[in-house]
Amino acid sequence: MLPSPLTIDVRRGAIASLGSVLSDRRIATEGRIAVAVGPGQGAQIAADLDLPNCEVFQVEGGSIDVATELGKKIRSGAYEAVAGIGGGKTIDVTKYAASMAGVPMVAVATNLAHDGIASPTASLEHESGKGTYGVSMPIAVVIDVDYVRAAPPRLVRSGVGDVVSNLSAIADWELAGREQGEPVDGMAVTFARVAAEAVLHRRDSVESQEFLTVLAEALVLSGMAMSVAGSSRPASGACHEILHAITHLYPGVSNHGELAGIGALYASFLRVKHLDESERRVQDIRACLLRHELPVVPSDVGLDTEQFVRAVAHAPATRPGRYTILEHLDLSEDEIRRSVGEYVETLGR
Structure with a gap:
């Protein structure tokens, strides 16, 4: 069986379906979702969505330390899944954190800067430069073309x-x-x-x-x-x-x-x-x-x-x-x- 996300939604207005994606019982049975957002459009998207059972975490940067800290928070909070909303750094940090915590990850991309959106790797900064780490592939991918057009x-x-x-x-x-x-x-x-x-x-x-x-x-x-x-x-x-x-x-x-x-x-x-x-x-x-x-x-x-x-x-x-x-x-x-x-x-x- 080919590995692939449960859902791939690429279209205008796709963000509107994020709530239903996150409520899919194949992703989270009780709806306890962590949401990681970057410094750009991610925070605004999270604020605009009606996600009552979600806790939002701000992600600053794209380092292995940031990803590890997020992974600890996801694990200690007993979340069932995590959504990463933002650009490449935010998604890579969230993928690593999700794999570390052993929970599925939903990728919500706000730009198209590289192919890490749905990949099983995360490129993260460390004290000696940058490394590529194996992670679990996102269980769902959401790309709203309207938000992408608003990116630089x-x-x-x-x-x-x-x-x-x-x-x-x-x-x-x-x-x-x-x-x-x-x-x-x-x-x-x-x-x-x-x-x-x-x-x-x-x-x-x-x-x-x-x-x-x-x-x-x-x-x-x-x-x-x-x-x-x-x-x-x-x-x-x-x-x-x-x-x-x-x-x-x-x-x-x-x-x-x-x-x-x-x-x-x-x-x-x-x-x-x-x-x-x-x-x-x-x-x-x-x-x-x-x-x-x-x-x-x-x-x-x-x-x-x-x-x-x-x-x-x-x-x-x-x-x-x-x-x-x-x-x-x-x-x-x-x-x-x-x-x-x-x-x-x-x-x-």
């Missing part, structure tokens, strides 16, 4: 970069299968690829309700791909190694989805250059990123060439044991520097 456009656009990066992650997984004998889950690959392709060639933008619906569904499907695989493999390869290296070395630079897009484009460029793969995929990804006003080269996010070279060199250390185009090529720093120069010259604006 940059956050919504960044989800495009994250879901399109699946194409690079899949290529890395298939490379690991050929070179290392790593098992590749065909169903997970299908979910991840369909999610990316659903967005890749669309000509509309985040101003369009139809596009937001497709993007939301693609991000949910990407999360389900990870659940099927039992890891982040179908949505995280060299693209995310580079992303995590940048966030570790240069905290505060850009955001998850934007960096995933740059990482995917650079990794795809390496495959063309060193593995003789078709240039079409590189051009498709680049065109998609540009169409949605997303960065394509390091300078677009304020990094110079040397900083990006350092990040690429450090990238494999962020995911020990994961085999991608970076591990396959094992380029020296000088070779990375030359490749980055060629990448910028070839694919820059």
Whole structure:
């Protein structure tokens, strides 16, 4: 049986159904629900809803300490379930806390910044940077397109970069299968690829309700791909190694989805250059990123060439044991520097 949420509700006005979702006896038999809200729209949503048996907890930040503290509160309060209302950090904190407390979690997303909405992983900050932790998949997912449209456009656009990066992650997984004998889950690959392709060639933008619906569904499907695989493999390869290296070395630079897009484009460029793969995929990804006003080269996010070279060199250390185009090529720093120069010259604006 494929792992999937009991309910996936993506539409305008979906928030109005949250009360009935939380009252589902498959989620909570007595209706004792904790609600975790972030600093943005989450608090307002919780205030607007009529949830008499719910207790609201404010979530500040996205650290492992915050998630652990929330988990303790959920466990000590004997809550049956928890709803996380907010952006990616709030949802990741709530997923971790729910898993720690052993209760189901309902994800209520207010933006589409990345594919963690329905994934079985949580990306949390710790004293040494950021780590990815295995958690239970949300039991229900609610995405109200009206609230998403009210989020900062940059956050919504960044989800495009994250879901399109699946194409690079899949290529890395298939490379690991050929070179290392790593098992590749065909169903997970299908979910991840369909999610990316659903967005890749669309000509509309985040101003369009139809596009937001497709993007939301693609991000949910990407999360389900990870659940099927039992890891982040179908949505995280060299693209995310580079992303995590940048966030570790240069905290505060850009955001998850934007960096995933740059990482995917650079990794795809390496495959063309060193593995003789078709240039079409590189051009498709680049065109998609540009169409949605997303960065394509390091300078677009304020990094110079040397900083990006350092990040690429450090990238494999962020995911020990994961085999991608970076591990396959094992380029020296000088070779990375030359490749980055060629990448910028070839694919820059």
